[in-house]
Every structure is written in structure tokens, then in C-alpha cells.
Amino acid sequence: MYLKALTINGFKSFAKKGELEFSAPITAIVGPNGSGKSNVAESFRFVLGEQSVKSMRGKRGEDLIWGGSESVSRGNRAQVEVVLDNGKRQFPLDFDEIRLERIVHRDGQNEYRLNGSTVRLKDIQELLASANIGPTGHHIISQGEADRILSASARERREMIEDALGLKVYQLKKQEAERKLTKTKENIAQVESLRREAAPHLRYLEKQVQKIEKSLEVQKTLRTVYVEYLRREDIYLAFHSDRLSGERREPAAVLDEVKRQLAAAKEILRAAEGSDVRAGEVVRAEEAWRSASRARQVAVQELSKVEGQLAYITRRITERSRRVTAPAPMIARAELERVVTSIESEADAAAQRDDLALLKRTLIDVVRKLRILLERAPQEVEATDQDGLESEHKELETVLLRLKSAAEAAAIGEAEAEAVYQSVRQSREAEAEGARAAEREVFRLVGEQRMLEGQVERIDRELAALERDRDEFRRELTEAVALLGREVARYYEVAVVVDGVELAPEQIAHEDRGVQRSRRHELEKLKIRLEELGIGTTEDVLREWQDAKERDEFLARELTDLTTSVEKLTALIAELTEELHEHFFAGIDKISVEFNTFFTLMFGGGEATLRRIEPKVRTQSEDDGAAIVEEDGEAEVGIELDVKLPNKRVKGLEMLSGGERALTSIALIFAMSQVNPPPFIILDETDAALDEANSRRYGDLIEALAKKSQLILITHNRETMSRASILYGVTMGADGVSKLLSVRLEEALAVAK
Ligand code: ATP
Numbered sequence: 016m017y018l019k020a021l022t023i024n025g026f027k028s029f030a031k032k033g034e035l036e037f038s039a040p041i042t043a044i045v046g047p048n049g050s051g052k053s054n055v056a057e058s059f060r061f062v063l064g065e066q067s068v069k070s071m072r073g074k075r076g077e078d079l080i081w082g083g084s085e086s087v088s089r090g091n092r093a094q095v096e097v098v099l100d101n102g103k104r105q106f107p108l109d110f111d112e113i114r115l116e117r118i119v120h121r122d123g124q125n126e127y128r129l130n131g132s133t134v135r136l137k138d139i140q141e142l143l144a145s146a147n148i149g150p151t152g153h154h155i156i157s158q159g160e161a162d163r164i165l166s167a168s169a170r171e172r173r174e175m176i177e178d179a180l181g182l183k184v185y186q187l188k189k190q191e192a193e194r195k196l197t198k199t200k201e202n203i204a205q206v207e208s209l210r211r212e213a214a215p216h217l218r219y220l221e222k223q224v225q226k227i228e229k230s231l232e233v234q235k236t237l238r239t240v241y242v243e244y245l246r247r248e249d250i251y252l253a254f255h256s257d258r259l260s261g262e263r264r265e266p267a268a269v270l271d272e273v274k275r276q277l278a279a280a281k282e283i284l285r286a287a288e289g290s291d292v293r294a295g296e297v298v299r300a301e302e303a304w305r306s307a308s309r310a311r312q313v314a315v316q317e318l319s320k321v322e323g324q325l326a327y328i329t330r331r332i333t334e335r336s337r338r339v340t341a342p343a344p345m346i347a348r349a350e351l352e353r354v355v356t357s358i359e360s361e362a363d364a365a366a367q368r369d370d371l372a373l374l375k376r377t378l379i380d381v382v383r384k385l386r387i388l389l390e391r392a393p394q395e396v397e398a399t400d401q402d403g404l405e406s407e408h409k410e411l412e413t414v415l416l417r418l419k420s421a422a423e424a425a426a427i428g429e430a431e432a433e434a435v436y437q438s439v440r441q442s443r444e445a446e447a448e449g450a451r452a453a454e455r456e457v458f459r460l461v462g463e464q465r466m467l468e469g470q471v472e473r474i475d476r477e478l479a480a481l482e483r484d485r486d487e488f489r490r491e492l493t494e495a496v497a498l499l500g501r502e503v504a505r506y507y508e509v510a511v512v513v514d515g516v517e518l519a520p521e522q523i524a525h526e527d528r529g530v531q532r533s534r535r536h537e538l539e540k541l542k543i544r545l546e547e548l549g550i551g552t553t554e555d556v557l558r559e560w561q562d563a564k565e566r567d568e569f570l571a572r573e574l575t576d577l578t579t580s581v582e583k584l585t586a587l588i589a590e591l592t593e594e595l596h597e598h599f600f601a602g603i604d605k606i607s608v609e610f611n612t613f614f615t616l617m618f619g620g621g622e623a624t625l626r627r628i629e630p631k632v633r634t635q636s637e638d639d640g641a642a643i644v645e646e647d648g649e650a651e652v653g654i655e656l657d658v659k660l661p662n663k664r665v666k667g668l669e670m671l672s673g674g675e676r677a678l679t680s681i682a683l684i685f686a687m688s689q690v691n692p693p694p695f696i697i698l699d700e701t702d703a704a705l706d707e708a709n710s711r712r713y714g715d716l717i718e719a720l721a722k723k724s725q726l727i728l729i730t731h732n733r734e735t736m737s738r739a740s741i742l743y744g745v746t747m748g749a750d751g752v753s754k755l756l757s758v759r760l761e762e763a764l765a766v767a768k
Pocket residue numbers: 026027028046047048049050051052053054055077078079080081082083158751
């Protein structure tokens with residue numbers, strides 16, 4: 016039992032809630048004309064998702080809602096719920112019961128619920144199709160509709176049969192696949208268009224990125240060359256700076272010392288230059304000595320003169336006493352002149368010489384010569400003079416004593432003056448000697464200073480050159496940081512390695528400068544290359560390119576997926592078409608057999624078959640421009656009925672009476688139901704046109720049919736009522752509201768009368 020219950024609320028004449036339970040294979044709904052029985056059948060259509068309001072005898076959605084009567088105001092919505100059993104899981108849902116509910120509002124809005132959850136119409140349709148409850152309503156035959164299958168076009172009939180055969184599932188799947196295929200093709204076109212549109216920008220970005228990549232490559236090389244250059248330069252500068260500072264230290268210190276010595280020597284020299292005063296002292300001392308010498312000479316002369324006088328007096332005194340014995344020799348004039356001349360020349364010679372000793376010797380010699388001469392002169396001693404001589408002698412002796420002491424004093428004075436002179440002169444000479452030495456020292460020191468200054472200057476020149484290199488190095492470092500970032504400033508962490516061996520600072524410092532210059536040249540070339548390529552912010556471009564590329568790759572993948580989908584869908588459609596084809600033809604053959612059986616049963620003979628009509632392939636010229644070349648040929652296959660009544664010559668549906676048509680259509684509906692039994696069948700007065708005999712046959716067929724499908728029969732037919740296990744009566748009072756009630760057969764029969 017599939018159908019368990021139906022609840023109608025606000026639908027058409029059912030202004031109030033009414034419930035029907037279907038606990039038997041055959042349920043009959045009875046009631047007077049116009050009471051609302053057909054509305055019950057339509058409520059089934061409604062709740063099962065019927066979209067044609069017309070097929071529910073309405074024009075608009077709101078025609079399905081209770082429209083109101085004089086006593087009962089109109090409703091705002093129509094609500095129908097059907098409960099289906101799912102104990103055997105005919106529906107692919109894990110519920111024992113399936114509650115379908117549909118509500119339509121006055122604004123035409125529809126709501127669908129499945130077990131209380133809001134769902135889409137499509138979900139309902141798919142679910143029902145899975146249990147062979149199709150939307151064409153082949154299992155709901157409305158009043159007067161039994162004939163519809165006969166009067167339908169070949170194509171409509173085909174659809175009804177397809178529906179009855181349960182091919183709707185395949186069709187839905189096929190339609191879905193076709194819809195998806197169309198959508199997928201649209202998507203492919205869209206994706207291709209998107210890729211086409213994005214391609215120029217992507218190409219542009221690719222070029223930019225290539226440029227950036229080249230720039231990054233150049234930056235990398237530049238960084239490597241820079242790091243080595245900076246490292247080497249730094250080591251070179253530090254090494255030679257240390258070396259030159261070391262080399263400078265000694266000569267600079269010596270130079271300072273030399274300068275100090277030179278200043279001292281110059282000071283000495285200056286002091287010597289101021290010694291004129293001392294020269295005057297020497298002259299003065301010499302003068303003093305000379306005058307003391309002269310004073311002594313005068314004193315000695317005085318003394319000698321007095322001594323001479325005294326000797327003369329003494330001799331005279333002596334001669335007087337012996338004069339008698341020996342006459343005194345005479346001195347010749349010539350000899351005297353000779354002696355005087357000799358004394359004069361000797362005295363002149365001595366006077367011209369500044370020699371005290373010579374003067375003394377000369378003086379003594381003169382005295383001696385005079386003494387000799389005096390010895391030879393004649394002595395005249397007068398007796399009278401003897402006394403005078405004696406006193407004179409005495410006087411002279413006194414003078415002599417005085418003169419002696421005067422001469423001694425003069426000699427002492429002279430010796431002292433000489434000593435002073437010698438001392439002053441020696442001191443002067445010592446000073447002069449000192450000045451000369453100082454002069455020599457100054458000369459030597461100036462030479463040494465020049466030599467040292469030369470050395471220091473050479474070093475300073477080298478240091479200045481080094482300082483220029485250092486400035487250059489700083490500029491390069493600043494530029495490197497500006498170009499490549501702060502990381503380059505850590506060049507000192509990198510070792511200089513040649514052939515796998517780390518170079519010592521000394522080796523680096525002694526490298527030929529030409530090699531470093533060529534590195535610098537290389538740096539310049541790389542910088543120019545980098546400038547050409549640009550070094551701006553690359554992040555944005557890279558990100559944009561990455562995004563664009565990812566998007567393009569995504570679209571390409573999407574395209575592949577879509578193409579695969581197209582292939583799969585095309586294959587699926589072909590498969591479904593094939594399946595539909597097979598099931599359809601097989602189904603038709605089966606229905607045809609059943610149709611014949613039911614037909615012959617109904618008519619007590621005769622013959623009935625279903626016939627396929629192959630599609631006519633129309634050409635454009637035939638069809639006035641409308642291109643109708645179906646892809647799948649059987650879509651146009653129609654179904655025709657061939658019937659032959661017993662004992663009658665006439666053939667064809669057109670020749671049948673109303674009752675015959677009714678019987679034929681019942682035979683066909685039953686045949687369709689037999690081949691693929693739907694869970695339930697609703698027949699609204701299908702039996703209306705049957706006479707008593709046919710009603711019985713109809714009743715038999717119904718019972719046979721009820722074995723496979725649950726039946727809900729709306730009928731006025733007693734026979735039919737009698738075959739039902741449950742009877743519901745529908746009544747309508749003055750308020751125009753339909754009401755449901757369970758009735759007994761007798762009551763129902765009473766209604767039927
Ligand atoms: P019969 O035996 O003659 O076929 P029935 O019992 O099948 O009659 P229905 O055709 O189901 O009767 O019901 C028709 C009745 O329902 C009419 O009286 C009609 O006015 C009423 N009806 C239909 N639609 C509405 C509506 N929207 N609001 C109120 N009443 C409606």
C-alpha cells in the first residue's frame with residue numbers, strides 16, 4: 016500500500032480541512048454531482064506537482080484556492096498533503112513515510128515540502144518519477160479524460176505511454192544531461208571568451224615578469240660581484256691603511272725629534288750670533304793686558320836705568336879707588352855708533368813685534384851691550400865727587416828698591432791682565448767653536464728633516480690616495496645598498512674564495528689593482544643593464560601575473576573539465592537515448608499485447624494493437640523555413656491504435672460509439688498500468704458510460720488491476736462501488752463547502768440512486 020492518506024485544506028471547494036485514508040486496495044469516492052469529488056482527484060494532481068492549472072480546471076493559480084461563498088469567506092492559500100508509504104523503500108529516501116505537501120498562495124507562489132522540509136519542484140518530480148508516478152498523470156484519469164488517450168495525437172500518446180512505462184526517469188535524466196550539455200557548451204564559450212580577453216594582458220604581464228626575472232638575475236650577479244668587490248676593497252683599504260700608518264709612525268716620530276733638535280740648534284746659533292759683546296770684552300782684555308805690559312816695561316826700564324845708574328855709581332866709586340894703577344882704554348866713535356845702531360835696530364824689531372818675551376830679551380841685550388861699552392869708557396874720579404857719588408848711590412838704592420817693587424807690581428799686573436785676556440779669549444773661542452758646531456748640526460738636521468719629510472710626504476700621499484679610494488668605496492657601498500638593499504652591507508661576512516680556498520687578507524691586499532678595476536668596470540656594466548631592465552616594485556606585477564596566470568590555468572583546467580564533461584554528457588545522452596529507445600519499443604510491444612488482452616476481454620473478442628509511426632523527416636523546403644531535423648529519430652515516433660471490434664467490419668477509432676471508445680480507452684489505460692504498474696491509479700468516473708454488463712467487466716478488471724496498483728475510484732457506478740473496500744462520501748452544503756465522510760456501501764448506493 017503506497018498511498019496512505021490525503022489531507023485537503025483550502026483547495027477549491029474544500030474550504031476546511033478534510034482527510035482521506037487509503038488503507039485498502041480499492042477506495043471509492045462517491046457523492047452527488049457538484050459536491051467536489053473531482054476536486055479530490057485534482058488535489059492529487061496538485062500535490063504531485065501538476066503545473067497545468069488548466070488540467071485542474073482553473074485559469075490561474077488562485078482558482079485552486081477556496082474562493083469563498085456567502086457564508087464562508089475566501090481562503091488565502093490551498094494546501095494539500097499526501098502521505099506515501101516507503102516501508103519497502105520504493106522511494107530512494109531513508110524514511111518509512113513520505114509526506115509531500117504543496118501550498119499555493121493567492122499571489123501564485125508555490126511551496127513544496129518533503130517530510131516537512133522545503134524542497135524544489137524538481138526534487139518532488141524526481142522523487143515521484145523514481146517510483147513511476149509521472150507528471151503526465153497517466154495514473155490520474157480525470158472525468159471525461161479516459162477518452163483523451165484515444166483522441167490524443169500520436170505524439171501525445173507516445174508521451175503518455177512513455178510516462179506509463181516509467182521512462183520519465185530516463186527522460187528527465189536525458190533532459191538534465193541535455194540541459195547540462197547546453198550549459199556546459201555555453202560555459203566553454205564563456206571560458207574561451209574570458210581566456211581570449213585575458214590573453215593580451217597575460218602576455219603583457221609575462222613580458223613584464225620576464226623582464227623582472229632578468230632584472231632579478233642581474234641583481235643576483237650584481238650582488239655577487241658587489242660583495243666580492245666591497246669585501247676585497249675593504250680588506251685592501253684596511254690593510255694598506257694599517258701598513259702606511261705603521262710605516263709613517265717611525266719617520267714621523269724621528270721627524271718630530273729632528274725638528275726639536277733643529278730648533279735647539281738654531282737657538283744655539285742665534286745665541287752665537289749675539290756674541291759681539293763678548294768680542295769687545297776680548298779686545299778690552301787685550302788692551303788692558305797691553306797697557307799692563309807697557310806699565311811693566313816702563314817700570315823695568317826705570318829700574319834698569321836706575322840699576323844702570325847705580326852700577327855706574329858703584330863702578331865709579333870702585334874705579335876711583337883703583338884709578339892709579341891702570342889707565343882706562345878709549346872707545347872709538349865708530350864703535351860707539353855701531354853699538355848704538357845695533358841697539359836701535361834690535362829695539363825697533365822688538366817694538367814691532369807683539370811679543371813680550373822678545374821685548375824682555377831685547378831689553379836685557381841692550382842693557383848688556385851698553386854695559387860692555389861702559390866698561391871700556393875712561394873713568395874720571397874726582398876726589399871731590401867721591402862723597403857725592405856715595406850719597407847718590409844711596410839715593411839710587413832707595414829709588415831702586417822702590418822701582419823694584421814698582422816693577423814687580425807692574426809684572427804682577429801684567430800677568431793678571433794677561434790671564435784675564437787669555438780667559439776671555441779662550442771663552443770667546445769656545446763660543447765660536449760652539450756656534451760652528453751648531454751650524455753644522457743645523458745643516459745636518461735640515462738635511463735629515465728634508466729626507467724625513469720626503470718619506471712622510473710620500474706616505475701621506477699614499478694615504479691620501481687610499482682615502483680617495485675609501486671615499487669611492489663608501490659611495491659604492493651606498494649605491495649598492497640603494498640598489499640591492501641592506502643585505503649587501505653585510506659583505507664582510509662573506510669570505511673571498513678562489514678555487515675553493517679562502518684568500519688571506521694579505522693575498523687580497525696584494526692583488527693587482529687592475530683586477531679590482533675590471534671588477535668595478537663589470538659593476539658599472541651590470542648597473543647600466545639593471546637600469547635598462549628597471550628595479551622598481553616588482554611585487555605587484557608578480558602578484559598580478561601570478562593571479563592572471565593562476566586564473567588562466569584555472570580556466571584552462573576548467574576548459575578541460577568542461578570538454579570532458581561535454582564528452583561524458585554526449586556519451587550519457589547517447590546511452591540514455593539508446594536505453595529509452597530499447598525500453599520504449601519493448602514497452603510498446605508489451606502494452607500492445609496487454610491492450611489486446613483487455614480489449615478482447617471488454618468486447619468479448621476483436622483485436623487491438625499499438626502501432627509505431629516512424630517519424631517523417633521534413634526538409635526545410637517542405638516546412639517553410641522551419642528546420643526540424645530531430646537528432647534522435649524516435650523522438651518523433653508516434654503511436655497509433657489499431658482496433659477491430661468483434662463481429663464488426665469497421666476499423667479505426669473514429670468508427671467507435673461513445674461506450675466503445677470508453678471501453679477501448681479503459682482497455683488501453685489498464686494495459687498501460689499492467690505493463691508497469693504505478694503505485695496508485697485514480698479513475699474519475701471512467702466508468703460513467705458503461706452499461707451494466709460492461710460495468711461488471713469493468714469491475715472485474717478493476718479487481719485484477721488492484722492487485723498491482725492501489726485504486727481510488729470516483730464513481731456513481733454501483734458495480735464499481737461494490738468492489739471498493741473503503742467508501743468516502745463527499746457532500747456539499749448550502750455554504751458551498753465540500754465535506755468528507757466515511758460511508759457504508761448502502762449509504763453510497765443511496766447516493767448513487
Ligand atoms: P460531478 O459528480 O458532477 O462530476 P463533482 O462532485 O465531481 O461533480 P466537482 O466538479 O469536484 O464536483 O466540484 C465542483 C464544485 O466545486 C462546484 O460547485 C464548484 O463551484 C466548486 N468549486 C470549484 N472550484 C472552487 C473554488 N475555487 N472555490 C469554491 N468552490 C469551488
